[in-house]
Amino acid sequence: MNPSFKFILALIISLEISLKISLSTNFAIIILAIIYLLIKRIKLKNLLILLLVPFIAAFTIFATLEWFTPTPNLFNALGLSSRIYVYILTISCVTINTNAEELARSFEQNFHLPSKFAYGVLAALNIVPRMKQAVKQIRTAGMMRGVYLSFWSPVLYFKAILVALNSAENLAQGMESHGYQEDAHRSVIIAVPVRARDWVWSAIILIALNLALFILK
Incomplete structure (x- = not known):
C-alpha cells in the first residue's frame, strides 16, 4: 500500500477509537495488527x-x-488502556x-x-547518526584533556549544537551546489504512485472500522 495511505489510515484509526470506547474493536485491531506484523516477518x-x-x-x-x-468501571478501564496498544501497533x-x-x-508527490x-x-533524520558520532568525539576529546562531560553537561550540548549548525550550513551549501531551488519545479527520480488497490483497501478498512465501532461494544 502507498506509504501516505498507510499513514493516514493509522491516523484515522487512532482518532476514531479515541472518540468512542469499543473494547471489542480495540482487541480486534490489536490482533489484526499483530497478525500483519507477523506476516511481514517482524523479529x-x-x-x-x-x-x-x-x-x-x-x-x-x-x-x-x-x-x-x-x-470503578472495568469496561472503561480496559477500553482506555487497550488504546495504548492500538496506537503503538498501528x-x-x-x-x-x-x-x-x-x-x-x-x-511530496501524492499530498503535494x-x-x-x-x-x-x-x-534531519540523516544527520542524527552524525550527531551521535560527534557527541562521542566531543566526550572522548574532553576525557583526553582530563575533562569528563556527563550526559547532562551543558558544555557537551553547546558544542553539539555548534556541530549541528556547521553541518546544517554544509548541507545547505551542498544542496545549492547541486542546483536545488526552493520553489523550482523538480523532476521525480523515484516515483511513488497511487494505485486503485490503495483506494479499495483504504475504503474497506475504514468501512470495517466504523461498522465495528457502532456495532461492537
Missing part, C-alpha cells in the same frame, strides 16, 4: 518490545480507572516496511507537501 524480539514497553502506560491507566476512582504496521525516505517522497519540508525531514 520476535521487536514484537516482544512492542508488547512489553507500552504495558507500563496501559497498566497505569487501567489501575487508575479501576482501583483509584470512586466509581503505527508499527506503517513503519515495518516503510522508511522515512519513502514516506517523505510519498507526501512542499519539497523544502520533505528534504528538511530527510536532512
Whole structure:
C-alpha cells in the first residue's frame, strides 16, 4: 500500500477509537495488527518490545480507572488502556516496511507537501547518526584533556549544537551546489504512485472500522 495511505489510515484509526470506547474493536485491531506484523516477518524480539514497553502506560491507566476512582468501571478501564496498544501497533504496521525516505517522497508527490519540508525531514533524520558520532568525539576529546562531560553537561550540548549548525550550513551549501531551488519545479527520480488497490483497501478498512465501532461494544 502507498506509504501516505498507510499513514493516514493509522491516523484515522487512532482518532476514531479515541472518540468512542469499543473494547471489542480495540482487541480486534490489536490482533489484526499483530497478525500483519507477523506476516511481514517482524523479529520476535521487536514484537516482544512492542508488547512489553507500552504495558507500563496501559497498566497505569487501567489501575487508575479501576482501583483509584470512586466509581470503578472495568469496561472503561480496559477500553482506555487497550488504546495504548492500538496506537503503538498501528503505527508499527506503517513503519515495518516503510522508511522515512519513502514516506517523505510519498507526501511530496501524492499530498503535494512542499519539497523544502520533505528534504528538511530527510536532512534531519540523516544527520542524527552524525550527531551521535560527534557527541562521542566531543566526550572522548574532553576525557583526553582530563575533562569528563556527563550526559547532562551543558558544555557537551553547546558544542553539539555548534556541530549541528556547521553541518546544517554544509548541507545547505551542498544542496545549492547541486542546483536545488526552493520553489523550482523538480523532476521525480523515484516515483511513488497511487494505485486503485490503495483506494479499495483504504475504503474497506475504514468501512470495517466504523461498522465495528457502532456495532461492537
